[in-house]
Amino acid sequence: MTLDCFARLGSDVISLVVSFLSLGDDVISCLRCSRWIRHWVLVALPLRRSQYDVIVWAVRAGSPRVLDGVLKLAGVDPSMFNNIAVRIASTSDAYLDNLRLLLNDKRVDPTASCNGPIRRASEYGLARIVETLLDDGRPDPSAVDSAALRSACKNGHVDTVRLLLADGRASPSADGNAALLSASSKGHLQIVGMLLNDPRVNPGYFGNVAVLNATMHNHADVVLRLLADPRVHDVVDEGYLLRRACHHGVIGVVQWLLRDRSHRDLNYQAALLAARKAGQNDIVQMLVNGGHVSPPPDLDVNLKRRRCPCHRCMAVQMRRSDAPDARPVFTGIDDHMMPSLPGRKCRFM
Structure with missing residues (x-):
């Protein structure tokens, strides 16, 4: 069909044709044609499609x-459906130009849904989207206990x-220093360093739980970075930290604690028991070979760690590596108590 033939069609026929077009490549192809065709396609779209489909498309x-x-069509409001247009435009860098166009429209509210656009963009790590929203001035990154900063720190979006830290409105100490935790x-070592440089952050909050979290997840570089901060080093219970590091096998932290001769209150015997109980034979050898503890008479470094077959109690079995058919030796009776059923012991006892 030529453009002249298409121009002689009535508006009702054009609306019928548009109803068969998919909201995608078909409509975009028509919009790339002459100005007259673009006009009728845009006029007919809201008549044959819901306003939600049109604005989202x-x-x-x-x-x-x-x-x-x-946006220039009569009856199309970009703030409809709780500002769905700006909320969708903030979910991908591909919509950056559309986001700028929407922010220039006075009907659009980028603070809708509890500042959902900036929270979602921060969660996905869309730095250009976040920068555009911050430059607008209306979105508040401190909403919902600085959820934008907390989600960005959790997902590692440097x-x-x-x-967000340069903007200053989002507090890194919100929700119990959740961003640092x-x-x-x-x-995320680089983010931890950025947060420690902010005076509002308290790395020693709640008994240095940030150090303990990094230790339990075997992030030795993060633990050492936190311990280098005087706000942590002055109050941390290094004896407990050594036991946790031995239990979780964080060799870097154990080496740092053993190398620093200023630690006089470390309970090396308790650390040895924690390492043996968890099957961390490398750390057991490190403690014994370093002369920090004397080797117990029943020490066998050829033991391998294995979970209890019931998978419900907290017990760990130890089996000799040179005798795989030997009977497993349990680390302790108390560990075979069911956490969910107090007083009931494991059937594999």
């Missing part, structure tokens, strides 16, 4: 020209964290 089309044409648990 226009944002996801990725073309500011398409979105601008849809550029996003840098932007999540970053240390996940092992």
Whole structure:
């Protein structure tokens, strides 16, 4: 069909044709034709499609020209459905131009859904989207206990964290220093360093739980970075930290604690028991060979760790590596208590 033939069709026929077009490549192809065809397609779209489908499709089309044409239609409000347009535009860098176009529209509220656009962009690590929203000034990154900063730290988005900290409104100490706790648990060393440089952060919060979290998740570099901070080093219980590091096999932390001769209150015997109980034979040898503890008479470094076959109690079995058919030796009777059933012991006792 030529353009002249298409021009002689009535508006009702054009609306019928548009109803068969998919909200995708078909409509975009029509919008790339003459201005007259674009006009009728944009007019007929809201008549044959719901306003929700039209506004969502226009944002996801990725073309500011398409979105601008849809926004100029009568009856199309970009703030409809709790500002669904700006919320979708903040979920991908491909919609950055559409986001800027929407922010210039006075009807759009980027703080909708408890500042959902900036929270979602921070969670996904979309630094350019976050920067655009911060430059607008209306979105508040401190909403919901600085959820934007907390999610960015948890997921390891360095550029996003840098932007939010430079803005200053999001508090890194919100929700019990949750940003530092999540970053240390996940092992994001660079983010931990950025947070420690902020005076609002308290790395010794709640008994140095950030150090303990990094130790339990075997992030030795994060633990050493936290211990280098005087706010942590002055109050940390290094004896307990040594026991936890021995239990979880964090060799780097154990070596650092053993190398620093200023530690006089470390209970090496308790650390040895923790390492033996968890089957950390390398750490057991390190403690014995370093002269910190005398080897117990029943020490056997050829023991291998294996979980209890019931998989419900906290027991760990130890079996000799040179005798795989030998009867397993349990580390202790108390560990075979069911956590969910107090007083009931494991059937594999």
